[in-house]
Amino acid sequence: MDLLPDRVADALRPSHERRFPTAITRQEVQDCRFTATKFPGSYGPHHVDDCLDRAAASLPL
DSSP: OOOHHHHHHHHTSOGGGOSSSSOOOHHHHHTOOOOOOOOTTOOOHHHHHHHHHHHHHHSOO
């Protein structure tokens, strides 16, 4: 299981509520790369890119 969504959510919590020892950075989210899948009902690349862009924009620099 990929931890990216959990790490992004964790970084948006107050520091005293975080579960991970270090918060994910905007740059780490922007550097994420995923391979395309061909499963029915899977997300298209543009959906994933849009989600990552919104996540990165919500994180501190």
